[in-house]
Amino acid sequence: MRHSVAGSASSQAGRSWISWLNCGGAGTVVALATNQQNYRARVLRELLAYDDHFDALLISCELGFVKPTSGFFGAACARLGIDRADALFVDNAMPNVLGAREAGLAAEHDHLSEGVGRLRALWAQHSVPR
Numbered sequence: 001m002r003h004s005v006a007g008s009a010s011s012q013a014g015r016s017w018i019s020w021l022n023c024g025g026a027g028t029v030v031a032l033a034t035n036q037q038n039y040r041a042r043v044l045r046e047l048l049a050y051d052d053h054f055d056a057l058l059i060s061c062e063l064g065f066v067k068p069t070s071g072f073f074g075a076a077c078a079r080l081g082i083d084r085a086d087a088l089f090v091d092n093a094m095p096n097v098l099g100a101r102e103a104g105l106a107a108e109h110d111h112l113s114e115g116v117g118r119l120r121a122l123w124a125q126h127s128v129p130r
Contacts, residue, residue: 028128029080031056033089035066056080067091068099077105088126090119 032054036044041059044050050057058076065071077084084104091097092111100107108122 029055029082031058031076031080033058033067033072033076033091035060037061067093068096068102070099070103073100073103073105088123088128090122 032044032050034044034057036059038061041057041061044057044059056079058072058079060066060072063072063075063079065075067073073084073087073089077087080087087105089097089100089105089107090110091100091107092109094109097107097109106126108126110118110122
């Protein structure tokens with residue numbers, strides 16, 4: 001089974017993805033993976049209420065590693081309780097995608113400008129249950 005770990009946490013990116021993701025389905029864990037400082041982590045959790053829309057927030061300052069390091073992806077999968085081979089990482093920054101692939105995750109480059117249809121197609125391509 002594949003689980004999705006979505007990268008990028010700008011308020012625009014998060015809100016746009018939230019409208020479609022709605023925390024997955026059929027056993028799919030949908031998490032937001034982002035590099036943030038403590039202050040921005042609080043904004044994501046308290047002001048933007050991202051915890052209400054994702055199964056998990058994987059924030060670099062809380063994990064102790066930053067994207068695109070292998071440590072980040074290992075800690076993220078450990079936090080989710082999933083194997084790296086069962087994760088799909090989607091991000092708008094190619095260095096993060098390459099880092100995820102090097103760490104053993106399936107990873108795809110995507111940008112919001114490509115629309116939700118592209119994200120749906122990536123999930124289908126990787127057999128992510130919806």
